[in-house]
Amino acid sequence: MGAYLEVESAVYKTLLESTRAIPWKIDWAAARFAYIGPQIEGLLGWSQASWATVQDWVDRIHPDDRERVVQFCIAQSQAGVDHEADYRALTCEGDYVWIRDVVHVVRNEEGAVDSLVGFMFDISERKRAEERMLQLQGELTELSFRDGLTGVANRRRLDAFLDAEWAVACRERKPLSLVLADIDCFKQYNDHYGHLAGDACLRRVAGLLDTAAVRGLELLGRFGGEEFLMVLPGTDAAGALERATLCLARLAEADIPHGASAVAGTLTASFGVATLLPGPGDDLLALLETVDRCLYRAKQQGRNQVVASQSPLPSHA
Structure with a gap:
């Protein structure tokens, strides 16, 4: 049975790490990353090992987005509400990439928050398209x-x-x-x-x-x-x-x-x-x-x- 579970766990891990979405898990009480997918290095350049605490995540959010995103995620997580947040994340080269974090709140048997699990998605192309659309709308409005x-x-x-x-x-x-x-x-x-x-x-x-x-x-x-x-x-x-x-x-x-x-x-x-x-x-x-x-x-x-x-x-x- 144990061997079967190990194989099944390895299969799930392989599936998670073969997607473009970046899976992660945070231990709520310790405020530490229990896991983050290796895809994070390809997207932002930071190694898996550098994502140790929640503060590592906070520090890599664009300063203009940081307070809004952190306060929103904390409030939603404390309330036990699944949520999403869009923000710009810092790359190891000093650039920024638009990220969408999709968060699921996991509770323990007593109903308290046990952990957060979710996926990070690169939405940079979508954001560029949205910004271009807004620019075109602005130009059309100006022309009108x-x-x-x-x-x-x-x-x-x-x-x-x-x-x-x-x-x-x-x-x-x-x-x-x-x-x-x-x-x-x-x-x-x-x-x-x-x-x-x-x-x-x-x-x-x-x-x-x-x-x-x-x-x-x-x-x-x-x-x-x-x-x-x-x-x-x-x-x-x-x-x-x-x-x-x-x-x-x-x-x-x-x-x-x-x-x-x-x-x-x-x-x-x-x-x-x-x-x-x-x-x-x-x-x-x-x-x-x-x-x-x-x-x-x-x-x-x-x-x-x-x-x-x-x-x-x-x-x-």
């Missing part, structure tokens, strides 16, 4: 928020950004400024130079506005047609007016020919500027209507100029 012609934010992105920054401005009592730009006589530009040249002009103006006036967590987007909106969180009325004036000057410096313009021989734009420190009763739509009226006045007054709201802050602010 970008204007296909000019490369700046599209209207969908602008609306989402405006809503979020309006909420922040209301909560933190900070000013929110908008600069609305419209290329002067753009229909005439298209008629004179052709739509392909018009598309190239839109791209050039978008790039100029973006580099000239948009900083940090601010946003420039295509509001519609030849209109561009700058959203400037935390910027006061003076700062917003300065940005719009800078854009006007940079566009003049660009000296883009416009032979069909009723304003000048080069491309120009009109700008509306509005700032609000939100208070009770204020809403975002009113701010948008204000900046639109300012742009309209700039157009009425001869174009190629900046018109700012005369009341940057509400009377109750």
